[in-house]
Amino acid sequence: MADTEYCRRTAVTGLSVSPTDATRLRELVEEWKRGCQLAVNEAWGVCHTRSEVQQLAYDVLREETDLGSQHAVLATHRAAEAIKRARDGGEKPEFTAPTVAFDTRTMTVFDDRTVSLTTTRERVRCELDVPDDGGYQTEYLDDERWEPAKSALHYRDGEFVFHLGFRTPRPGMDPPTEGATVLGVDLGVENLAVTSTARFFPAGDLQHRREEFERVRASLEATGTRSAQRTLRQAGYRLDQQVGHRLHEVANGIVAETDRYDCDLVAFGELDEVREMLPDAGPYHQWLFERLLSFVEYRAAERDIAVVEVNPEYTSQRCMECGFTHPQNRNLDAGQFECLKCGASANDDYNAAKNIAFRCVRRGPLSSRGLGAAACALQSGVVTPDDGFTPYAELSEAPKSD
Known part of the structure; x- marks a missing residue:
């Protein structure tokens, strides 16, 4: 197996x-x-x-x-x-x-x-x-x-x-049919994860802890004593524990969105491609993304929810409203997306998460695994290629960030 x-x-x-x-x-x-x-x-x-x-x-x-x-x-x-x-x-x-x-x-x-x-x-x-x-x-x-x-x-x-x-x-589960609803997840440096339903998981605390550890490590390595080495090991262990705890929180939050919005499928951008598309990301972020994906996978499996990866190319440049794609649609410094054609604007990570979900829908079913999706879940409704946007009849208020 x-x-x-x-x-x-x-x-x-x-x-x-x-x-x-x-x-x-x-x-x-x-x-x-x-x-x-x-x-x-x-x-x-x-x-x-x-x-x-x-x-x-x-x-x-x-x-x-x-x-x-x-x-x-x-x-x-x-x-x-x-x-x-x-x-x-x-x-x-x-x-x-x-x-x-x-x-x-x-x-x-x-x-x-x-x-x-x-x-x-x-x-x-x-x-x-x-x-x-x-x-x-x-x-x-x-x-x-x-x-x-x-x-x-x-x-x-x-x-x-x-x-x-x-x-x-993993518990046996029937793969989603072609009528499944997909939750898109965008991974990044400033926001570790953002869902297509507008739930944000900031990475600031993780980045801050990492930077503090690097400063402590530089100081202790310069000292070079056995006591300093022991302190460094203890600091590294504490950092691992803190990072693991935060990743578990984020994974739980992502899976909670699938329950709230009745999704059968979670789509991430392919990790190798995501790493290449983020200029500020390094090996540490790749490691974070891999661990987070594995945490989501085993939690989702317990709920009969499949997790897939899709090609994230141009998802940060494409307008979810009109489909116009251009590098200048995205303002990296401001963290904003603003379409040069129709003027639609949104947080750039949120826009990318919606596009990841839509990419999963547009690529059609995966015949080898039986996976397929017909609609992507957004904050206030679902989007399908044929019917466009359909608002939810009723939905309770959800948290926008964690």
């Missing part, structure tokens, strides 16, 4: 680790960081896909580190992901975070709520510190429908924390 056909969840737990096992896990953390860096050094400027990096760097990791065969494979994959995010002018990645990836070959989860983990030497078996009241973790640990999947071990402040991944096949 393809990886995209699963819903995924993560249960975060502490680990009860003996002193001997703690030493082995710390050794693994150090070898993992070294292995990832070796893989980056081998592949930087040469290749970036998982298969290519693995083929190029696997033997080097096996010869120069104490990583087992499967952890060497996982380290090359992690290096490939980092290289991909840092392409197009980014700096070569450096692996300093005390985090190790695991999969079902390098870990085993037992019914007694212990986990066996591969190290550079013998395996260790640790108890999962599940809360006394059960906690949300038991929802996945005790339900046979959820199977263990890709996970991560984090070491911070002298403690080990395990992000235990689970997956379950």
Whole structure:
């Protein structure tokens, strides 16, 4: 079964680790960081896909580190992901975070709520510190429908924390018919996401936190002490937690719009093309977009809502009112769209989101998957190619931004 056909969840737990096992896990953390860096050094400027990096760097990791065969494979994959995010002018990645990836070959989860983990030497078996009241973790640990999947071990402040991944096949759902209504979503730098129903999700807080972290990192790296390095790792972990929380909020908000406007389909611009069309976007934004799309996908699947990507070309330049397309319709400095032909004006991201939805409608059904849409959802009605705009009979007031 393809990886995209699963819903995924993560249960975060502490680990009860003996002193001997703690030493082995710390050794693994150090070898993992070294292995990832070796893989980056081998592949930087040469290749970036998982298969290519693995083929190029696997033997080097096996010869120069104490990583087992499967952890060497996982380290090359992690290096490939980092290289991909840092392409197009980014700096070569450096692996300093005390985090190790695991999969079902390098870990085993037992019914007694212990986990066996591969190290550079013998395996260790640790108890999962599940809360006394059960906690949300038991929802996945005790339900046979959820199977263990890709996970991560984090070491911070002298403690080990395990992000235990689970997956379950996506619920079977009938694909939308050609009469489906689609919600368009535009991704950007100033607004992380804007829907065709005029719901805005600003990116200002994420950008501010990122800039603060970069300033802190520059200062701590200049200091260079062990204490500074430890503080930097803690700051990076907090940033990851904050970003993840915000992306979950945005994903929930987008899916809530599908409920409110009775949509069967969500359309995004193709991520690779979106990245190229945004002059201020960098690898960090590409990473944000990819994570947000994955969060929306598994939430939408739970509601039998499909998620597709469409070609976003000219969606920022096309007038949704008259169809006139021109680069000067969009004022990048003001964040406004104003049609040179008919004079219609709107927020440029909102205009693009409407065009993404309309692009999904105009391209017709995808016969190979049975997906199709007849109308795109707007704030006050729906638009179809044949009937034009039809206002909603009744709709309660909705939030315009989050």
